[in-house]
Amino acid sequence: MCEVIVLCEETQTVPSYPGIPENHEFVLYHLKTRTFWSQISTIWEWFIANFSSAALAQGHDRPVWKYTVTLDSWTSPQIVNAWIALEPPLLTFADTAVDRSNQAWLNVANGTSIGYCQRLPLWESLETITQHSNTEKQP
Secondary structure (H helix, E strand, C coil): CCCEEEEEECCCCCCCCCCCCCCEEEEEEEECCCCHHHHHHHHHHHHHHCCCCHHHHHCEEEEEEEEEEEECEECCCEEEEEEEECCCCEEECCCEEEECCCCEEEECCCCCEEEEEEEECHHHHHHHHHHHHCCCCCC
């Protein structure tokens, strides 16, 4: 998985926006590409997977910029880490997780549902993030 934008919101159904919506409340997770050495380790993991897939299933971590959006007000990006696992298929952040099998947004502490998430188109989302970030400092 390369660079990805995930939108999560407190809702009863999976969102299906064509891009980042205006005047809504949601959280954006901008999963960044892995570092050079992390990518090298991925190549090694895929090589080892020819003999045992356990290393790939356990997952890897990735830097993430988290934006909290309330109507048209965006917070400055908060740098967090995501743990991306194949088994179980989760994106895990500090206090939330995304179940990639059903797109549920979960509270990590107790496993309860917060809402649902969707993956957004990358290039259009990056343009919108840049527009909202021009007036704010990047980390």
